[in-house]
Amino acid sequence: xxxxxxxxxxxxxxxxxxxxxxxxxxxxxxxxxxxxxxxxxxxxxxxxxxxxxxxxxxxxxxxxxxxxxxxxxxxxxxxxxxxxxxxxxxxxxxxxxxxxxxxxxxxxxxxxxxxxxxxxxxxxxxxxxxxxxxxxxxxxxxxxxxxxxxxxxxxxxxxxxxxxxxxxxxxxxxxxxxxxxxxxxxxxxxxxxxxxxxxxxxxxxxxxxxxxxxxxxxxxxxxxxxxxxxxxxxxxxxxxxxxxxxxxxxxxxxxxxxxxxxxxxxxxxxxxxxxxxxxxxxxxxx
Amino acid sequence: xxxxxxxxxxxxxxxxxxxxxxxxxxxxxxxxxxxxxxxxxxxxxxxxxxxxxxxxxxxxxxxxxxxxxxxxxxxxxxxxxxxxxxxxxxxxxxxxxxxxxxxxxxxxxxxxxxxxxxxxxxxxxxxxxxxxxxxxxxxxxxxxxxxxxxxxxxxxxx
Numbered sequence: 214x215x216x217x218x219x220x221x222x223x224x225x226x227x228x229x230x231x232x233x234x235x236x237x238x239x240x241x242x243x244x245x246x247x248x249x250x251x252x253x254x255x256x257x258x259x260x261x262x263x264x265x266x267x268x269x270x271x272x273x274x275x276x277x278x279x280x281x282x283x284x285x286x287x288x289x290x291x292x293x294x295x296x297x298x299x300x301x302x303x304x305x306x307x308x309x310x311x312x313x314x315x316x317x318x319x320x321x322x323x324x325x326x327x328x329x330x331x332x333x334x335x336x337x338x339x340x341x342x343x344x345x346x347x348x349x350x351x352x353x354x355x356x357x358x359x360x361x362x363x364x365x366x367x368x369x370x371x372x373x374x375x376x377x378x379x380x381x382x383x384x385x386x387x388x389x390x391x392x393x394x395x396x397x398x399x400x401x402x403x404x405x406x407x408x409x410x411x412x413x414x415x416x417x418x419x420x421x422x423x424x425x426x427x428x429x430x431x432x433x434x435x436x437x438x439x440x441x442x443x444x445x446x447x448x449x450x451x452x453x454x455x456x457x458x459x460x461x462x463x464x465x466x467x468x469x470x471x472x473x474x475x476x477x478x479x480x481x482x483x484x485x486x487x488x489x490x491x492x493x494x495x496x497x498x499x
Numbered sequence: 500x501x502x503x504x505x506x507x508x509x510x511x512x513x514x515x516x517x518x519x520x521x522x523x524x525x526x527x528x529x530x531x532x533x534x535x536x537x538x539x540x541x542x543x544x545x546x547x548x549x550x551x552x553x554x555x556x557x558x559x560x561x562x563x564x565x566x567x568x569x570x571x572x573x574x575x576x577x578x579x580x581x582x583x584x585x586x587x588x589x590x591x592x593x594x595x596x597x598x599x600x601x602x603x604x605x606x607x608x609x610x611x612x613x614x615x616x617x618x619x620x621x622x623x624x625x626x627x628x629x630x631x632x633x634x635x636x637x638x639x640x641x642x643x644x645x646x647x648x649x650x651x652x653x654x655x656x657x
Contacts, residue, residue: 227516227517271560297550322552322603325551
């Protein structure tokens, strides 16, 4: 694949807006909704070849979008914080699963320029960090001039994988709850980005209390495009005491195996890795 | 649009399409033209405002007023000199294709962590796509460069 400049496109002087404040950015975007929003640009610069835009709205200089604010119960992360900076700044207080997911966004030089908001908005691609943030109950703020809304990250995409952002809206912040989870697992096989290559990411998250399992979550990300979560089986596990019996473990594995994507999207090795990952995670609880 | 930036201590102004990548406009002195042009092979890595980035993913409008250095521009940097020496000692200098990428990766890692752990080294080495340099060689060379640089700094401080 060749870069834009090397395709011999005609030279053009399209406007580039680089506002320094969020209100200025939202104002510009309201007036010109067809602008192409650019944060880190690692995806756009590679794969997007849109000539229908009237210019670029670059968010790299917006101060509000580059802040990380921590409180006792949550961390608010600006959507234009570079992934590597977020990793370095947040590894002491962000959930470990999130920092491990940040490490899988790409190579260190790419992470220097890629932003967390951009990583969540790649069309048709589910990066491991997206799945990690989803099971951590992350919410994202979508702002337009005059109003804003918070959306659960799990509701941020429709069934086809397209992001649900209305015209004139910009992703501005992420709110990551800082619960203390007792068990986590993140295993990645192959390179999850760019999407479409053979890869598998196995993510598990659980919390135990005196009575047994209080929370249990398990996600598979296949080839960077498909995500499997077995919510009913997860709910069944809540309240069970540990160690889980062989029968309980078997019922969870059956729930995973009955997912249609599990059979169609994974090869034998992938299925073995996924089942083994789930089994090991359940055994780790006990 | 006119974009002005400093490349290896030389101020340059170029007339560029804002969507052009930096890779297209900097003279390839130290860095190599990568085959991927999508930031995966890391051969065109440059130091942009102190951070290592693949030049083929940086749009021109982002480099206005910024400082860019490639391996040639870093030649006088003591850490970079130590990395070069360590790479020569391990034998990686023979691979001219991937060398700038590997040196830049080592430079970023050692700038952040002077004495990286095995896990930190592996986090970087797993992104090496070159077939003529093994991950183990890169890790050995980077570890050696870190030790040499630490010793040099210690001697300078005495």
